[in-house]
Amino acid sequence: MGKDPEVKDDLGTDRQKLNTAYTYGNPGLHFWDHPSQGPGLLARTLDLNFGLHADHYVAVNMNVFVDVVDALGGLDITLPEAIDGRTSSDRSERLVFPAGPQHLTGEQALTLGRIRNVSVFSRASHQNLVMCALQEEIEKPETILKVPAIISSFRDNIQTDLTPEQISQLACLGTTMPRSNIVFVSFPRELFKPGEVYDPIAKQDVFIWTATSTNCAITFRNSTQAPGQAPRPSVPRTGDEQLRVAITPR
Numbered sequence: 001m002g003k004d005p006e007v008k009d010d011l012g013t014d015r016q017k018l019n020t021a022y023t024y025g026n027p028g029l030h031f032w033d034h035p036s037q038g039p040g041l042l043a044r045t046l047d048l049n050f051g052l053h054a055d056h057y058v059a060v061n062m063n064v065f066v067d068v069v070d071a072l073g074g075l076d077i078t079l080p081e082a083i084d085g086r087t088s089s090d091r092s093e094r095l096v097f098p099a100g101p102q103h104l105t106g107e108q109a110l111t112l113g114r115i116r117n118v119s120v121f122s123r124a125s126h127q128n129l130v131m132c133a134l135q136e137e138i139e140k141p142e143t144i145l146k147v148p149a150i151i152s153s154f155r156d157n158i159q160t161d162l163t164p165e166q167i168s169q170l171a172c173l174g175t176t177m178p179r180s181n182i183v184f185v186s187f188p189r190e191l192f193k194p195g196e197v198y199d200p201i202a203k204q205d206v207f208i209w210t211a212t213s214t215n216c217a218i219t220f221r222n223s224t225q226a227p228g229q230a231p232r233p234s235v236p237r238t239g240d241e242q243l244r245v246a247i248t249p250r
Contacts, residue, residue: 022042074106083112087117
């Protein structure tokens with residue numbers, strides 16, 4: 001579980017599910033009054049727990065993702081194997097994606113990216129496939145004609161500390177960046193073991209992955225190094241050396 005002492009007085013605890021830091025930081029809950037809101041509290045939590053510093057942030061509403069994909073005309077994606085996201089409580093065929101090439105609407109792309117019935121690690125792989133397909137679609141010359149619709153879908157639906165000028169610069173750089181410069185990284189699966197812990201806020205047991213924080217954070221940070229670059233120095237820690245990343249129950 002993530003730790004942030006600044007929310008202890010309101011929650012009654014300074015340890016909570018890492019993926020709730022964003023929720024507790026947003027307006028209305030009154031746990032975090034900084035103008036960076038949810039993204040800022042999440043960034044601070046990552047920094048305090050793992051020494052992972054976020055220079056900038058962009059948080060996008062899931063509905064905006066759907067609108068952007070639809071504005072682009074959908075995504076062409078090829079799945080190496082079939083994905084069956086059905087669960088005991090939801091047997092809908094919308095959760096089944098066959099192997100091979102297919103064209104996805106915004107809603108279908110979002111559904112594929114959210115499937116996690118096998119594990120959160122497989123969900124990360126699904127999201128990587130979707131993001132790569134999105135990049136390919138954005139790079140097409142005809143996309144320039146769809147820019148007004150894309151901008152319209154983003155308006156008032158994102159949280160970011162980037163200025164409009166910086167966003168424009170990043171958009172231009174993104175179309176020219178070699179794909180070899182884009183690296184997808186995640187915490188190594190072999191460092192984790194499943195378990196449960198009682199959540200005093202949710203008042204129920206929640207599923208967690210437990211790993212040794214020192215090994216996990218250092219391995220993750222070093223995996224992002226450019227070839228030939230020296231590993232980043234480890235971040236000194238005190239107190240409990242257990243990192244717990246919890247998955248919100250559904």
